[in-house]
Amino acid sequence: MSPFQKDPDFFHVMDVAEDGRLRNVFWADARCRAAYESYSDVITFDTTYLTNKYSMLFVSFVGVNHHGETVLLGSGLLSNEDCDTFVWLFKSWLCSMSNKPPNAIITDQCKAMQTAIEEVFPHAHRRWCIWHIMKKIPENLSGHEKYGNIKYTLSNVVYDSLTKHDFDEAWVEMINKYDLQDNDWLHGLYNSRYLWAPAYVKDTFWAGMSSTQRSESVNAFFDGYVNARTTLKQFVGQYENALRDKVEKENHADSKSFQEVIPCITHYDFERQFQAAYTNAKFQELQEQLRGKIYCYPTILNQEGLLYTFGVREDRKIVFEGEDGEIKEKRFISEFTVLFNQGDCNLKCLCRLFEFQGILCSHILSVLALMEITEVPSRYILQRWRKNFKRKHTFIxxxxxxxxxxxxxxxxxxxxxxxxxxxxxxxxxxxxxxxxxxxxxxxxxxxDAYRASHEVQDQHTEKVVVSPIPVRTVGRPPSKRKESKINQVVKKPRAKKLQGKTDLLAANLNG
Known part of the structure; x- marks a missing residue:
């Protein structure tokens, strides 16, 4: 492992074998490192995107910004997926982020990755990506004669169970109803339910990260720029283009949040409170909950002094695919409990949307309206989503x-x-x-004098790194992604001079 300290803001480190072959590389630019200061609460780590012609995996550390958009927090290329490689990568990333671990991390079910996380981030909340789990349903259950019913029931158990008890009860009922006691995949999922089932993880703040959306957006982040046939030198240039577009998109969203005011949809004073504070994207999420309020019917179940217990009946509708493949709708009533302390305006709902996403749910909003609350406490207007909070990475x-x-x-x-x-x-x-x-x-x-003298010494001691030997990745099928338009263009002869940090990284990657 050979750290390059020529630029204190652009962090990169390489893992080189004894024969000089490049095994792994990690890098995080100045903006990624500064963004982590604002978005270190929750990250996702993804290894499923693509491999290059050396079969090196492209990996990424990803967060979500104040607009709810994907923000990159570091990247790497790996030649292996064993525990030692992940430990090396996580420690390198942690070092680049001033040794500040994330509060929560979302990954897939890779055992080597889980072991490495336990070693490097022992205190972080861990969660498996539901998208990776649910997409395996056909692979593990499609052979069952009642597959359609099982798939529908399993989705209901996963997404509609409000409490741990509800989940456990519904799961056992499903297993017994369809005689699935011998299904090892389902058995393993249930034993690890505390790592993925929403009922078990919703008390932790995940910045509203839907695993499905975030996994897809990581792929979309680089689609059109790189693919499995992109060379390492081309990769550096196209990676830069992808990040530039992402910065422009965030700057545009910042500008719109200040210049464009989204009209309120109610006469409630607390809606105007959120309108003034939140970015447009997050205010629209709050408004979606306000729209859902019309389907909520709160009633007081109990009162002890200033402590109220409300029951909120919600008229819900779900859309699903039937056994015959047709899209169907179903309406049903859900019961939620909202606790309200009138003294300090403290609120908690059984759905835990605020704890999970940082947005007040329609059940709480219905109680606020019923109790004629005009202003919510500042603790319910997260700094995380504010538009007027200065974030360091936007000035980098x-x-x-x-x-x-x-x-x-x-x-x-x-x-x-x-x-x-x-x-x-x-x-x-x-x-x-x-x-x-x-x-x-x-x-x-x-x-300047110090760096100049040390750069001369580094030129005499720097080790030459050559390209990695192509390796076979265990258990990963060849990429079937279509060739991007950008990659079709870069195949044509052209000269492009990469400046600054791009020169440094490309030189090191290509030996």
Whole structure:
């Protein structure tokens, strides 16, 4: 493992075999590292995207930003999927993120990966991706004569069980009804239910990450830029293009949240409270819950002083695929319990949407309206989704961001690299700015001299790294993805000079 410290903001590290062959590589640019400071609560780790011509897996650490969009928090190429490789990768990623582990992490069911997570992130909440689990239903159950009924029932058990007790009871009933006692796959899933079943994981904040949507969006993030036939050098350039587009999309969403006001759909004061605070995407999610309020009927079940217990009946409709393949609808009534402390306006609902997603549910909103609450406490307006909260990564100057090299950006960037607090004070006046910059300029001279002398030494001691030997990945079928339009273009002869950090990474990847 050979860390390259030439740029303190662009972190990358390589795992090289004794014969000089590249085995694994990890990197995280300055923007990824800064974004993690805001989005370290929940991450997903994905290995299912694609492999390159050396059969190296492209892996990614992914979070969700204040608009609910995918944000990249680091990437890597792996030549193996064993426990040691994952431990190396997780430790490298953790090092790049100032040794701050995530609060929660979503992965697939890979045993080697789970073992590595337990070692490197022992205190993180873990969850398996439901998308990976549910897509295996045909593989493990399609041979059963009542497959259609089983698939429908299993989905109901997974998604409609409100409590752990409900899940356990419904699961046992399903197993007995369809004589599935000997199905090893279902038996294993039930024994690990605390790692994936919504009823068991919904008390933890997951930033609303739907495993299905997030897994699909990770793939969509890079589709059209790279595929299994993309060379390592092409990969670096196309990876840069994908990130540039993602930055532009986030900047556009930030701008819209300030410039475009989404009209309220009710006369409730607390809706205007969320309208003023949240990004447009998150405010629209809140409005979806407000629309759902019309199907909710709250009644007081019990009152002890300022403590209320409400029963909320919700008229629900689900759409599903019948045994004959036709799309059908079904209406039914669900019962929810909402606890309300009138003294401090503390609320909890059995559905746990707020705990899971950070958005108040329609059941709680119906109680707020019934109790004529005009303003909700600030704890229910998460900083996570606010549009006016300054996030460090939006000011980071990165090599794919195309930020103009204006004096303002130069000053702000120089100050932020040294100290955010100093930057805030130094920007207050011309006098303070001059005082800070004089000191930093003197320090920069010393740093430049130090780095120049050490770069000369590194040139004599740096080990030559050659391309990896193609390897066979255990249990992974060849990619069937169509060739992207971008990759069709890069096949044509053309010269493209990669500058800055791209030069550094491409040189190291290609030996």
């Amino acid at each position: 100057k990165c090599f794919y961001g195309d930020m103009l090299n204006t004096p303002v950006v130069q000053r702000y960037d120089s100050l932020c690299k040294r100290s955010h607090q100093v930057a805030e004070h130094g920007a207050e006046s011309d006098a303070l700015y001059t005082l800070v910059m004089d000191g930093l300029n003197e320090l920069q001279i010393k740093i």
